[in-house]
Amino acid sequence: MDCTQVREHLKDHRRGALPTELAEALEAHLAGCDACRHEDAADRELSLALEARLPKRQAPGHLRRSIEEQVRESTRPPARATRAFTAATVAAVVAIAAAVLLLARREPDAMVAEALNDHLRVLYSTHPVDVEGADVHRVKPWFEGKVDFAPVVAFGGDDDYPLKGGAVAYFIDRKAAAYVYERRLHVVTLLVYRADGLPWSTAATVALGHVRAAVRTTRGFNVLYWRDGDLGYAMVSDLNLQELETLGAKIAGG
Amino acid sequence: MPTGTVVPNADAVETRLWYSERVSGRSAPSFPRSAVDHLDALYRVARRLTGSDEEAEDLVQETYTRALAGWSSFKADTNLRAWLFRILRNAHIDSYRRAQVSPVREDGGHDADATDASVGREPLRGDAELERLRSVVAADIDAALASLSVDARTLILLDLEGFSGEELAGILGCAVGAVKSRLSRARETLRERLRDYRD
Numbered sequence: 175m176d177c178t179q180v181r182e183h184l185k186d187h188r189r190g191a192l193p194t195e196l197a198e199a200l201e202a203h204l205a206g207c208d209a210c211r212h213e214d215a216a217d218r219e220l221s222l223a224l225e226a227r228l229p230k231r232q233a234p235g236h237l238r239r240s241i242e243e244q245v246r247e248s249t250r251p252p253a254r255a256t257r258a259f260t261a262a263t264v265a266a267v268v269a270i271a272a273a274v275l276l277l278a279r280r281e282p283d284a285m286v287a288e289a290l291n292d293h294l295r296v297l298y299s300t301h302p303v304d305v306e307g308a309d310v311h312r313v314k315p316w317f318e319g320k321v322d323f324a325p326v327v328a329f330g331g332d333d334d335y336p337l338k339g340g341a342v343a344y345f346i347d348r349k350a351a352a353y354v355y356e357r358r359l360h361v362v363t364l365l366v367y368r369a370d371g372l373p374w375s376t377a378a379t380v381a382l383g384h385v386r387a388a389v390r391t392t393r394g395f396n397v398l399y400w401r402d403g404d405l406g407y408a409m410v411s412d413l414n415l416q417e418l419e420t421l422g423a424k425i426a427g428g
Numbered sequence: 429m430p431t432g433t434v435v436p437n438a439d440a441v442e443t444r445l446w447y448s449e450r451v452s453g454r455s456a457p458s459f460p461r462s463a464v465d466h467l468d469a470l471y472r473v474a475r476r477l478t479g480s481d482e483e484a485e486d487l488v489q490e491t492y493t494r495a496l497a498g499w500s501s502f503k504a505d506t507n508l509r510a511w512l513f514r515i516l517r518n519a520h521i522d523s524y525r526r527a528q529v530s531p532v533r534e535d536g537g538h539d540a541d542a543t544d545a546s547v548g549r550e551p552l553r554g555d556a557e558l559e560r561l562r563s564v565v566a567a568d569i570d571a572a573l574a575s576l577s578v579d580a581r582t583l584i585l586l587d588l589e590g591f592s593g594e595e596l597a598g599i600l601g602c603a604v605g606a607v608k609s610r611l612s613r614a615r616e617t618l619r620e621r622l623r624d625y626r627d
Contacts, residue, residue, distance in 0.1 A: 178609075181612050181616075182608045182609050182611075182612045183608070184612075185587075185611075185612075185615075186593070186608075212557075213616075215555075215558055216557050216558060216561060216619055217615060217619075219557075219558050219561035219562060220561060220615060220618065220619055220622075222561075223561055223562075223564055223569060223622075224569065224584075224588055225588070227564065227565060227566050227569060228566055228569055228570070228588075229566055230468075230472065231468075231471065231472050231475055232468050232471070232472075233467045233468050233470075233471035233488065234471075234481070234485065237467075237471065237485050237488060237489070238464070238467055240489065241464060241467060241488070241489065241492050242461075242464055244492060244493070244496065245459060245461055245463060245464055245492070245496070246461070248458075248459050248496045248499075284496070284497035284498075285497070287497070288494070288497055295522060295525070299525065322601075343522075344518040344519070344521065344522055346494050346497050346498035346501065346515075347494065347495070347498040347501055347502075347511065347514065347515055347518070348498075348501070349518075349601070370501065371500055371501030371502075371503075372498075372500065372501055373500050
């Protein structure tokens, strides 16, 4: 065991988290190494300083109240017409339908909001792409090792819809591969991410090649999103819907 | 974990921690109110990551918003606290990239400022460093932490919150072995910076 290995395990050793054999090897090294004994003592002092002298800040009250309210709202059960059919009123039936529709749409809408936020980050950033390139064969390999899937994008840009490059983005709780295209002066962000566990809407869909994509318009931006196998795709732009669908069809492929 | 054992790749860790199908694979029915129990810890880390009360509040708010939006992807057998911290870290990277203050390393590579504390350097004699460490105050530590890279600072702060090496690997999306060596270097660098502040 050399000094580098010893120092990586000092903290676990102090916590008693090392297997016996490893702990014994580490102690044998410490017995004969002044430098590592010093490191152990200094690292212990650092832990004491961090734990004892840094104030334990608490979240401000207004933040706590805001988040508690947000969580409470999200966990509030949807209104149910418990006696819907006892009165057999049309109003009750409408209420149930509305509640079901609201429940079905809520989670996909959160996904649309997240896609829009990612697009806005691209627009606001002075360096929207980490890898530049008008060739998808240059951009795609760049993502290797940066995201935990292989993004499948059939379209590498052309004169009408040039590909400007790519960047790693975050989509809710997972990494996403962001491709940035342009159409005249409009920026189009394509997000590709693992689709598992995310809600998918089947309402208001259009055909994009061999898939069907959901369509949303929010805050003046058009959003198309679809699922193809294990991957999810979301396209966001202020480009008109017809041209966005044209680009979407190229990306989805035949 | 035996010495030298390295989880093959970050994806394996991430998959095991976050998207495991090995138990029921069912999502929890609704967002747990117990998630608010982690608010103080999230704020504490956010405050030291951002260095500002307002930015920390925004970051924590963004974390819960994303967590609520992504709750359907949460699996019942995963670690809620670590999941929230992972979202916080992702949100912080996003805001950092937006601000374009300096590049954030996401590739598991070494931060420049986490490598300059070399193993072979001459140790302080006479326990001078230990004495310095015993005399540092919160302001010194805050300033030294703020001088580190985001990656190194994040590691130290999450470790301080008591996460295990495996949990840290899941939060940061890298292998356990890499986390240990990066954490070790980050702490060495922090000590170097603290010596600088007291010299």
